[in-house]
Amino acid sequence: MALQFSPGTETEFIELISRYPTRHAALLPTLFLAQKDFGWISVEVMDYVAARLELSPSKVLTTATFYTMYNKTPVGKCHIQVCTTLSCAFRGGYELLEKLEDRLGIRAGETSADGNYTLGEAECLASCGTAPMFQVTDSHGDIAYFENLESDAALDAVLTKLNERIESLPDPRKMH
Amino acid sequence: MEELFLSRNFSVKNAHTMPVYEQGGGYVALKKAVTLESQTIIDEVKKSNLRGRGGAGFPTGVKWGFMPKESDLPKYLTINGDEGEPGTFKDRSIMELDPHRLIEGCIITAWTLGLRYGYIYVRGELQVAIRRLESAIKEAYAKGYLGTKILGKDFDFDLYVHPGAGAYICGEETGMIEGLEGKPGQPRLKPPFPAVVGAFGAPTLVNNVETIAAIPFIIERGGEHWAALGIEKNGGPKLYGLSGHIKKPGVYEAPSGITVRELLEEYGGGMLDGSELKAFIPGGSSCKVMLPAALDAQMGFETMRDAGSSMGTACITFMDQSVCMVRIASRLAHFYHHESCGQCTPCREGTGWAAKVLGALEAGHGRMEDLDLLMDVVDNIEGNTICALGDSVAIPVRSYLEIFRSEFEEHVKLGCCPHPAWSIRGTKPKLTKPRADTHQADA
């Protein structure tokens, strides 16, 4: 099936390319739009983005693979990334990661069998004063920060919230 | 501190919207600026002793003076909001809580230097900052503060937000420009400097978020007033981010030249109960580690250098007695290795070697010879790379090894790490766990 941006994304895309003097410069934000619509950045998605921006596929490939926020393989509906850099590590970042491993039944680096959650680490997310924390990227590409997660109660409240929403989120594996 | 500047809107409700920002005196500085000559403004900024807040502390007025007056190509403004230096979390507050302050600063800067287009490069994770900046920019267009014929003057300036996509190296100014152009963030050899050949081959000014957010105040009060709020060569108040084992972590505004002790005790609430200060990092992980004996050092670029480290981003990480210095060095080497863009061999290979050696030492598998090997590795990185990321690993790693050498030796002798935990309440550390970065597998 040939890929095509949704009508809303198409409007955003047209506005986006007007911001830059070259089409190449629109590549980073366009890859975010593509990830929002298609769930992850496959070679097929890269080819589509290349065509839309009139770039060679290799240019899109080198950029897409350089930046960590583009998923070159699908992740879960919610991608949880715990900051484990110094300031967070001091306030329980690694412990938070372990608690999540227990709660979700997966190890860091893994995706749950139902495709709901992927767990991982992140480097300093500019949230050092509200450590420990994690960010959650959902399959619409929206990112939420959850901060000050020192207590079990705070963590449980976040997980309950995520679980309530998870059914309504699309599965990135099935988005294209 | 009596009057707040950079953080005055942080606790004002809806200060990120135009009506509230203008009620608080917003855009008055812009209206004044467009009545002033370019050179007058540059002179005020020079007099203010404003220093670059991205970490290097370059005098802002001097940098502005490097921008060519004439150019065949339109000149660019690029704002560095990539905030990724471990321990640093100040620019995020400005972008989320007071976006108009930054935008007003951008417009004044563009007026002064004849810049035609501006991009605020915000790290992609900070979606709240991105949304707030975008809606504030819309409001500014609606008011005629952006676009063509701004405030009825012969002055056109367009401003956009550009999202980063997860790469610490895009905080380096030429890496950022590559990212703006849609390319991998691999820093460029300098010269040419961005002021000559920057974004899209045109003269480009690169300044940090906090640097430009200070500009409206300098216009309003004058450069001398701003300078008087600091110490010699370091003008104005600034934002300090305090984190680690302290009672009240957070972002605080205080004068330049305040001591680390004052920040810790009067703003940060002191160390946590049961915690004793063992060491601190004064301005992001690229700085040399410092001991409690340096607590009375003043926060200024020269004063911190004289005290044996650097001010960097002025976001201080405090560490208590439970912290293992070998583990810190190991974790940092791991970070820089992960973030190296890979173009220079000394950085790419050296950070990898440093991470390996330090990992082995921390795990208790090290030998005494490894300490010299490590020194050798970092010596070979420093000064031999395209950008300063290489130095950013060499300098701190060497400082941990020099200042805490006995801890490194203890690991070798014991064959294990004597410090059980990362955090004071912690369980056992898990540094040996494989990296969980799911993106890296296919990168």
Ligand SMILES: Cc1cc2nc3c(=O)[nH]c(=O)nc-3n(C[C@H](O)[C@H](O)[C@H](O)COP(=O)(O)O)c2cc1C
């Ligand atoms: C590896 C590396 C990372 C950097 N990260 C940032 C950053 O996140 N934000 C920033 O403003 N400057 C960062 N800098 C400094 C910039 O290169 C540049 O000096 C700064 O943005 C200039 O603005 P200023 O003069 O207003 O400080 C970094 C430098 C290096 C070498």
Ligand code: SF4
């Ligand atoms: S020093 Fe490291 S990060 Fe900087 S350009 Fe060289 S390889 Fe890239």
Ligand code: FES
């Ligand atoms: S160390 Fe975790 S957000 Fe900075």
